[in-house]
Amino acid sequence: MGEAIVITSGKGGVGKTTTTANVGTSLALLGKNVCLIDTDIGLRNLDVVLGLENRIVYDIVDVVQGRCKVKQSLVKDKRFDCLHLLPASQTSDKSAITPEGIRDIINELKSDYDYILIDCPAGIEQGYKNAIAGADKAIVVTTPEKSSVRDADRIIGLLEKEDLGTPHLIINRIRTHMVKTGDMLDINDIIGILAVDLLGIVADDDEVIKSSHHGEPIAFQPNTKASISYRNIARRILGESVPLMSLEDDKGMMSKVKKFFGIKS
Amino acid sequence: MNNNKQAITIKGTKDGLTFIIDETCSFDQILKELETKLSSSVVDKDHPMVKVNIHLGNRYLTKEMKDDFLQIVRSKNNLIINEITSNVITKHEAKEWQKDLEVSTITRMVRAGQTVHVQGDLLLVGDVNPGGSVSATGNIYILGRLNGIAHAGLEGDRQAVVVAAYMNPTQLRIADLLSRSPDFATEGVYMECAYVDEEHDKILIDRIQMLSNLRPNLRSMERRISNG
Numbered sequence: 001m002g003e004a005i006v007i008t009s010g011k012g013g014v015g016k017t018t019t020t021a022n023v024g025t026s027l028a029l030l031g032k033n034v035c036l037i038d039t040d041i042g043l044r045n046l047d048v049v050l051g052l053e054n055r056i057v058y059d060i061v062d063v064v065q066g067r068c069k070v071k072q073s074l075v076k077d078k079r080f081d082c083l084h085l086l087p088a089s090q091t092s093d094k095s096a097i098t099p100e101g102i103r104d105i106i107n108e109l110k111s112d113y114d115y116i117l118i119d120c121p122a123g124i125e126q127g128y129k130n131a132i133a134g135a136d137k138a139i140v141v142t143t144p145e146k147s148s149v150r151d152a153d154r155i156i157g158l159l160e161k162e163d164l165g166t167p168h169l170i171i172n173r174i175r176t177h178m179v180k181t182g183d184m185l186d187i188n189d190i191i192g193i194l195a196v197d198l199l200g201i202v203a204d205d206d207e208v209i210k211s212s213h214h215g216e217p218i219a220f221q222p223n224t225k226a227s228i229s230y231r232n233i234a235r236r237i238l239g240e241s242v243p244l245m246s247l248e249d250d251k252g253m254m255s256k257v258k259k260f261f262g263i264k265s
Numbered sequence: 266m267n268n269n270k271q272a273i274t275i276k277g278t279k280d281g282l283t284f285i286i287d288e289t290c291s292f293d294q295i296l297k298e299l300e301t302k303l304s305s306s307v308v309d310k311d312h313p314m315v316k317v318n319i320h321l322g323n324r325y326l327t328k329e330m331k332d333d334f335l336q337i338v339r340s341k342n343n344l345i346i347n348e349i350t351s352n353v354i355t356k357h358e359a360k361e362w363q364k365d366l367e368v369s370t371i372t373r374m375v376r377a378g379q380t381v382h383v384q385g386d387l388l389l390v391g392d393v394n395p396g397g398s399v400s401a402t403g404n405i406y407i408l409g410r411l412n413g414i415a416h417a418g419l420e421g422d423r424q425a426v427v428v429a430a431y432m433n434p435t436q437l438r439i440a441d442l443l444s445r446s447p448d449f450a451t452e453g454v455y456m457e458c459a460y461v462d463e464e465h466d467k468i469l470i471d472r473i474q475m476l477s478n479l480r481p482n483l484r485s486m487e488r489r490i491s492n493g
Contacts, residue, residue, distance in 0.1 A: 146395075150377050153394050157376035193394055193412070195374055 002033075004106045004116040005237070006135035008159075010151030012122030014143045015172040015202075018212060020119040021049045022227075023139075025219040026234030028083040032114040035074065037086045037106070039131040040121035041096055044088035050077065051215020052085055061089035064101035070108050079220070084113075094126045099133030106134030115237070124158060132159070138167040139199060144174055144185040153194055168199040170233060175204045176247045200233035202226055203247045272298045281316030281347060288322035292330060296337060303341045317344050321351035365402060375399055375413065382419075395435060404428070404483070410453070414438070423461045426480060428473060432457040437468050444468040 007020045017040075024036045038046035041061060047053045058073035063086070070086070077083035086105070089096065102118075109116050120131035132138065138159050142152035152169070159167045171190055178184040191198055202208075205226040211218040219230040225247065232242045272295050274285040286295055317338060326334065331349065338344050354362070361384075369383040370390065377396030381389070387401040390408045398414035399405060404426050405417045411429035416438035418425030423440040433453025436445045439461050456473040460480065477484050 150396055153377040153396065157374075157379050160376075192410075193392075195392065 002035075002110040002113040002116055003137065004110065004118060004135045005137045005139055006118040006120055006132050006164075007139045007141060008120035008128065008131065008155055009122065009141040009148070010124060010155035011142075011148045014141050014148050016122075016141050017046050017049055017119055018208060019139075019141050019170060019172060019202075019230075020046060020117050021212075021217045022219040022230040023233055023237070024083060024115075024117045025050075025080075025217040026231045027115050027117075027237065028077070028080045029219065029231065030234055030238065031082070032238075033082045033112065035084045035086060035109050035113045035116045037102075037109075037116060037118045038088035039097075039102065039118055039127060041088045041127065041130075042090065042093045043121065044090055046119050047075070047085060047087045048215065049212045050085060050217060052077065052087075053215075056087045059087045059089040060102075060105070061092045061096045063105055064097040070105055094121070094130065097130055099130050102130050103134040124155065128158075132162060132164070135164060138162075138164045139170055140167045140194075140196070141170045141172050142190065142194075143172050144179065144187075144190060146185065149185060149190055149193060156194060156196060167196055169194060169196050170199050171201045173204040174201055174247055198244075199236055200229055201244060201247065202229040202233075273302060275302065281318065282344075283318045283320060285320045286322060286324060288324045292326075296333060299334070299337050303337065303344075314343050314345050316347040318347050319349045321349065323352045325351060325353045325355065368406075369401075377413075393434075400438075401425075412453075415459075417459075423463070424480065424482070425461075426476065426483070427459040428476065429457060431455055432459070432470065437470075439468055442466070442468050 007016050007023070009016050020036055024034045027034045036046060037060065038044050039060070040046070047056060052075050055075045058068040060073065062068045063070050063073050074084040074086055077085065106116055118131050118135055121127035140152050140155055140159070142148045156167055169191070171187060174187070175184060179186045187198070187201060203225045205224060207221065207224045208218050208226050211221065218224060218227045221227045225245070228245060232245065235242050270287065270290070272287045272290040276283045276285065335346060338346055364384040366385060368386040368388050370388045371381060371383070372390040374391045375381050375389070375393045375397035377394055379397050381387070381399045383401050385401065386403040386406070387399060388406045388408070389399060392409040393399055393407060393411050393413040393415065395412045398416070399407070400416035400419050402418065402420045402422065405415050405428070407415070407429040410431040411427070411434050413434065414436045415427045415434055417427045418440040421440045425439055427437055427439065431453050433451065434446060436443060437459050439459065442461055444467065454470070457470050458473050458476045458479070459468055459470045461467070462469045471479065
């Protein structure tokens with residue numbers, strides 16, 4: 001029996017879709033059967049980030065409205081056999097599906113997959129209500145900006161009313177140099193306000209944008225900071241305890257020597 | 266039975282007149298007797314105003330009854346009603362009174378977009394995040410961080426205070442007054458209380474230790490029963 005996790009944020013543009021794609025890819029890399037569901041009806045782009053746009057035949061609206069079976073609508077990833085995508089519709093809008101419809105789909109998928117990741121649209125209206133309907137757990141994505149933390153707080157408040165347990169937090173797009181100069185919230189500030197468990201932190205990295213552009217999730221790349229972060233998040237979802245990685249750039253020989261001797265620079 | 270007995274006994278004290286109303290006779294009888302008693306007494310126009318205290322005993326008067334009663338007394342132009350006391354109140358009034366005196370303890374986070382309101386005093390064990398708000402008709406005590414909005418004395422009690430373990434509010438409101446955070450980013454302060462300074466007619470913030478001097482009535486919990 002699989003687990004359905006909704007990835008949400010309230011605010012738009014903080015990286016829900018990128019996070020869904022990369023956490024899903026990382027879980028698949030670890031050998032899990034993963035299904036990604038895009039619930040952003042009308043503004044789908046999870047398929048684009050994964051580079052699967054050209055393979056879509058049916059979408060989630062077709063399934064909810066009974067034009068095809070769930071299995072028929074699933075798009076298999078071009079790299080893995082254990083990663084599938086249930087794409088959103090490009091032509092309908094959020095009212096084309098219902099929370100009950102989504103719940104039925106997820107319950108059907110749970111028997112075949114270990115993890116079902118649901119990419120939630122921005123906002124707290126119908127699209128959000130659809131997305132969380134079938135979920136067992138929630139991950140909230142935020143960036144170290146006041147507006148996005150405010151919206152994350154609002155979403156966590158709404159999620160607490162649902163039967164989803166305490167949501168987990170991913171802090172995305174951290175710019176170390178700006179946190180240092182005090183122009184961005186630091187991780188402790190954010191945790192202090194939101195008071196939820198931290199699942200992972202992801203540095204702001206041009207590589208992420210580049211890989212989305214090419215339809216290859218960055219989690220494939222062996223050693224960029226962002227890809228390691230996403231793979232760590234996947235390991236934490238599986239229950240491993242992985243320490244947070246340092247986002248600082250190690251510059252020069254001295255800091256390496258210091259690190260070797262365990263001296264904090 | 267009661268016809269021979271006086272329904273209203275009038276006593277003179279140094280605080281004015283005290284009307285002691287018999288609690289067993291009918292209300293009509295009281296009104297009648299009040300009318301005759303007050304008209305029979307010779308009233309000197311130049312006589313100073315006399316204060317009247319009314320003791321109802323174990324009698325309950327509805328608002329309409331009270332108005333009828335007051336109208337008769339007021340029609341005699343040198344009497345003013347100082348106080349009406351009764352040993353009884355309705356269950357509803359008693360419950361409202363109890364709510365006003367109660368400290369409601371709530372343990373939770375008040376997140377953006379959420380509101381918490383209580384009648385009486387609020388003790389919040391948890392934070393109020395930016396965008397969240399708490400309000401109470403009485404005082405607000407926050408065992409946590411106040412980063413949002415707090416409104417004490419919602420129904421106009423200017424004596425109400427806001428106390429927080431960490432005070433960094435976006436807005437503070439007490440009764441009809443409002444103060445907001447400055448436009449530049451500020452670090453909050455620990456263990457502070459906010460109160461209305463009547464002299465300057467604005468909300469001030471001071472150390473928590475000053476609270477017992479600022480609001481002596483908060484020193485013990487029985488305080489508001491006496492002026493309830």
